[in-house]
Amino acid sequence: MSTSPALTAPFGVLAQVADATQLGEGEAGVLRVLRALAGPDRRAAGEISRFARLPVPVASAVLGELRTLGVVDGLRPAGLTADGRALVATLGLRPLTYAVDPWSAPLSPDLVAVAGALDALVGQQPDVDVTLDQSFATGETKVRRVLWMIAAGALPTPSLLIVGDDDLLSVAVARVGAALGVPLAGEVVVIDISAAILATIASSAPPDAAIDLIEHDVRRPLPPAARGRSCVASTDPPYTTQGAALFLARALEGLRPGPGWDAFLHYGAKPPGPAIDLQGELTRLGLVVRELRPGVNHYLGAGVIGGRSDAYRLELTAQQSAETDWEATAYDGPLYTADLRARPRTYVCAGCGERFIVGPREPIATVGALQAHGCPTCGGTSFRPGSLAPQSIPGEKA
Template sequence: MDVQQIAEQVHQKTQVETTVRDVEKVMSGLARTSHFWEIVCASQKPFNVVAEIVEAMRSRGLVNIGEQGDIILTPEGEKFLSDNRIFAKKDYTCPTCEGRGIWREALSELAQKFDEVTVDRPEAILDYDQGYVTTRTVVSRIALIAERGDLEGKKLLVLGDDDLLSIAAGLSGLPEEVVVLEIDDRLVEYINKKARELGLPVKAEKYDFRDKLPEQYVGRFDTFNTDPPETLEALDVCMTRGLTGLRGEGCAGYFGLTRTESSLKKWNLFQQMLVNKFNVAITDIIHEFNHYVNWDYLLGSIRDDYAFVQVKPRLNWYRSSMYRIEVLSGFEKRENKPMPCELYIDEEALIYKPDNK
């Protein structure tokens, strides 16, 4: 039995390319913690890949599953790791900025205000693949966009806003105008109500991004922000809509991309799309910038065949890297037309349930 064998078996089972190093990273996460969601977070591999690697180890007697779903290395497992020179995952993340490289105490005030204002926010629901980021994340995101010169006095387009970034942006007093296009009626209503009450330059409209961008928003904005679903098709549609909303060169787009629902293979295909199809430069990728608050529907929406997966997360494990892209000269507007597509499910999606035969 070797690591290579496990990698091949997992690749076959998940249909997601899985390398020896991938298996090592999951094992390295496991050497650090017995909590499944912490392993997913530490290993930076698609959720189903992590689940199948743990199961492969369980079936080989390398780990036992405790009563609470804890994943515990057996003596054979310990020996296997040491024989293969696999070591516990290190963590040297800066505790002040949580690894984002952005934070000043002065931002605490905005964070506090945001918490007060959004205390009655709508909860995340499965219908639209929702899950919102922590307050610390949303405020850091505002700070990042402002620091890069893409917020103050600028027009911001927010495509999908369960994070309520528009409200944080409005509260910062920096942008000239914020337009939210959002599919969930609850959020459209909520954001408009808050904007009215607080006198923020923010307005929300119902929009399904498979529809073409409303004409009045084509070429209107300096900056867009989105948190796209992560099928390649959805990424394509989201980028098309965001870029169609921008004025032209020097304008920027911000969005998150996970490792949990997107393998590096998908990252590569997507990056090629950004560079070759959309002709933008990728200026920033900030590792684990976005931390998501655990959402209630998680365990009901994912596979239930492995006991160690059906465990309540004890940390904000779902994270994404922050991308910033910038529009170059010679930017050509793409045709603004409807784009039907599969938004949420591919074999790397959290809610994808593999057929275990």
């Protein structure tokens, strides 16, 4: 077995090439070039340029440096050496492209079957917790998200991070990979506050899927084991600017340091004012919008966002603002849509007329919880919304 540096420290090779070529896309750009070379065919610089989303002279400079390090051989078009092939295998890179539009092209029968199986899983999940802005994407949306990540060249990847996975994207990645016959991630790291969601993932992912499940409240910084580890991130955060910014900040903590890594964000469309607030947050986090597909995510009955949300492909730059350094601190502000609608409302039982105060910081958080429990007096499950109520003071009896 070879003991070349390429094998013992794969990311060291990426960093070395990125430094030598002063690559604005950093290690991530070198990884994209290697992904373009992962197949059996040799590739011309122009093809590599398109696939890696780098200008031709930049892609050529990266190839030159990879030649110097013995990863790429001396022939044209370019191909990997034996050491290069070992490096690519270590990184979990595989030849895979998706050439048609992932959001509108018809799905193959295999992928339609995966979408159906993912829809069936939703029935086994715990009920949506609307206080966490949970809502379940359709199976087709989950499959198309994975195809989009492939089309963008973000998958296959050494390590995928998912911040909040009530959509079971981790399961979708494993099953789409199985359907395509190509493993899509060397590992998947899932961060979620809900033990029930993590249990669903554990029981429904294929047994050979390397999924690291971490129960964690993202109001707090990521645990050390998840930091600086992944090469691509995805999140479908709460639909508030603060929630999106916080989940994205945690995604950035989980990504390897440096520019060029992709972060996928799924987020409901907002009116112009809040929409530009989010854009300002993205800039402050050092994230640039590279692709934005409005309304392509479909949800099963999502009240907050009208059943649709937008899909963003963001790229990390080197320009993260110091003022948004969440790493050091826990977040204690409003986060979920319900937090911003903090004022509780009275609900009246249609059976006996008894009144209940419902609100995110009340003992009864949602009308759904009230309906599930039933009226304590008459057992009725139909309630009429009444007037807004004053917020109860923590520590006092309501």
